[in-house]
Amino acid sequence: MKRAPYQILVLPFRKLKGRDPLYAIFRRADCGVWQGIAGGGEFGESPLESARREAFEEGGIPLHNTYFALDSLSTIPVVNICGFKWGPNVLVVPEHSFGVEMYSPEFTLSNEHSEYRWVPYAAAYRLLEWDSNKNALWELDTRIRKRKLRSLRRPGGKGQRARPR
Template structure:
C-alpha cells in the first residue's frame, strides 16, 4: 500500500500517539513541516527529482537478559558502522521514510514499533548527494532520528551493507562513524531505561 504525506501532521501524531503525543505532535507540526501541512513554510520540505530534502536515521534495538542492544550496519561503500540511514522521497513524512528505509535496509516490515527521538542533526548536502541537489542556497538538510523495536524478526541485509551486529550502548557509541548516531543512541537508551519513550508507530 503506497504511503502518502498527511495533510495535518498534528492530527497524524495524535492518531498514533494518543493524548500523550501533545508535545511531540507540536514538535512534528512546527519543525518537520510535512508537505501539504497548512501554513508550512514555503520550501521547508523541498523535493527535486523525487528526493525530499531531509534524511532519516533509524536505530533498531532489542531487549536481552544483558540489557538493551542496538543493531548497527557496516556500509559497503565506506566500511564504517551506522544505523539505518537514507533520504526521504517526494510525499513522505520523516516517519514514513524511516519505515521504508528500515524495510529496505534491514528487512524489518509489518507492525514494527517506532520510537520518536528529539535528536536531530544537519548534514552538508554534498555529503549526502555529492552535489547541491536542491539549489545553491540549500547547503545543509535535517536528519530526523527514530528507534525501532525488534522482537523475533530476523534482520536481512541489503546491498548497501556487508554486515550487521548487535552492540551494547558503549560499544555502539565507539563503533559508529557519526556524532549524530552517537547522540541518538544515547537518547534512545536513556528513554528506554527511564520510561520516556515516544511511540509513534
C-alpha cells in the first residue's frame, strides 16, 4: 500500500493491582534511542487501524487489545520520515497518539527495535527521546490515574467511537 501523510504513536501500558502503571518503551535498532511504537499510515487506513497494524508488526501486540485515544497530536517534519514523498508542499505530517492496554508483558520485536523495557512513568519520561512521545506519555499516565481513558472500538466488538480528529 501507499504511505498516507500521517504518523502514529502507540504507548503500551499495564495496570497492575495496587501498583502504579508500567509503560513499555522500545530501543530503535538503527539509532539506539528510546521511543514508543511509531510508524506511518497507509492509504485507506484510519489512524487507529494504522496503530493496530504497526503495534502488531513491531511488537506482536494482538489486534484485539484495547486501544485508547489520546488528544496528543504533534507534527513531524517529513525529512525525518521519508523525505518529500507527498510533494514539495507537504513539509510536516500529523502524529496521532494512542495507548494500548497489555494483558501480557511479552512482545515479539521486529527488526526495528533491539530491546524493550517495562518501566514506571518517571523512568519512561527520562528515557524517551522525542518530545511528542513524552507529551503523549504524560497524557496517558494522567488519564490512567484520573480514570479518564477513552476506549476505542475493538475490531468486531463494541466500544466507544473515537472523536473525529
